[in-house]
Amino acid sequence: MRSGDVKQTAMTVSCAALFALMLGHGVVAQAPNQIAPRADVLMSAALETAQAERKIVLIEFGASWCVWCRNFEAFVHAPEVKQIIADNYVLVNLTVQERDDKKALENAGAQEAMNNWGGAKSGLPFYVFVDAAGKKIADSNAMPDGTNIGFPANAKELQAFVGLIDRTAPRLDNVERTKIVDYLHKVVGP
Numbered sequence: 001m002r003s004g005d006v007k008q009t010a011m012t013v014s015c016a017a018l019f020a021l022m023l024g025h026g027v028v029a030q031a032p033n034q035i036a037p038r039a040d041v042l043m044s045a046a047l048e049t050a051q052a053e054r055k056i057v058l059i060e061f062g063a064s065w066c067v068w069c070r071n072f073e074a075f076v077h078a079p080e081v082k083q084i085i086a087d088n089y090v091l092v093n094l095t096v097q098e099r100d101d102k103k104a105l106e107n108a109g110a111q112e113a114m115n116n117w118g119g120a121k122s123g124l125p126f127y128v129f130v131d132a133a134g135k136k137i138a139d140s141n142a143m144p145d146g147t148n149i150g151f152p153a154n155a156k157e158l159q160a161f162v163g164l165i166d167r168t169a170p171r172l173d174n175v176e177r178t179k180i181v182d183y184l185h186k187v188v189g190p
Contacts, residue, residue: 034104035104035108036095036104036105036106036107036108037107038107038108038109039094039107039108039109039110039112039113040109040113042092042094042107043057043059043092043113043134046059046090046091046092047130047132047133047134049090050090050131050132051132051133053090054132055087055088055089055090055132056088056089056090056129056130056131056132056137056168056169057089057090057092057129057130057131057132057134058076058085058089058090058091058092058127058128058129058168059092059093059094059113059117059127059128059129059130060072060073060076060091060092060093060094060125060126060127061094061095061096061110061113061114061119061124061125061126061127061128062093062094062095062096062124062125063095063096063097063098063102063105063124064095064098064102064105065098065099065102066124066125068124068125068150068151068153069124069125069151071151071187072125072127072150072151073093075151075183075184075187076089076091078183080179080182080183081179081180081183084172084176084179084180087171087176088168088169088171088172089129089168089169094107094110094113094114095107095110096110096111096114096124097111097124114126114128117136117139118139118141119139119140119141119148122140122141122147122148123148123150124150125140125150125151126139126140126141126148126150127139127140128140129164129167129168137167137168138164138167138168140161140164142160142161142163142164143156143157143160144156144160149161149164152184152188153188154188155188155190157188158181158184158185158188161184162177162180162181162184165177165180
């Protein structure tokens with residue numbers, strides 16, 4: 001690859017990462033043959049934003065085939081809670097563990113990051129909360145037995161998930177907390 005090609009590729013990846021973060025989704029629809037942004041590029045941009053805005057970075061690892069991942073993404077973008085999430089977190093969605101025909105969706109380096117943060121055996125979605133310096137605060141292996149919550153699907157998982165929110169969103173007030181809990185109860189049930 002020529003020097004100019006490397007610079008163009010780096011610029012394309014950087015622009016895609018910036019665009020993804022501006023959308024608040026962490027990923028963008030890709031044109032055929034386009035490379036998904038590297039995980040480190042997306043995470044670096046999120047850390048810069050978190051530092052500037054004094055927020056926590058919420059990194060969700062998921063896959064296109066994962067129904068629970070789609071539920072998690074629907075939660076963080078739901079009209080009832082979207083602004084609350086945005087006020088407390090910088091979101092990054094990283095794609096991992098895709099099937100062969102969708103490997104191009106994966107963010108290079110994302111699986112390694114997931115493994116390094118304790119998600120190697122966790123299932124999807126796995127998520128981690130990091131401060132603006134990149135230090136891990138908590139992850140979704142927060143069930144009493146140390147297993148992954150994923151998207152909360154029962155009362156115990158909901159309780160563990162709300163505990164994570166309480167630990168990682170210090171600016172969250174009781175009204176906002178109640179909106180999150182109410183939304184999840186609506187989805188999960190009482």
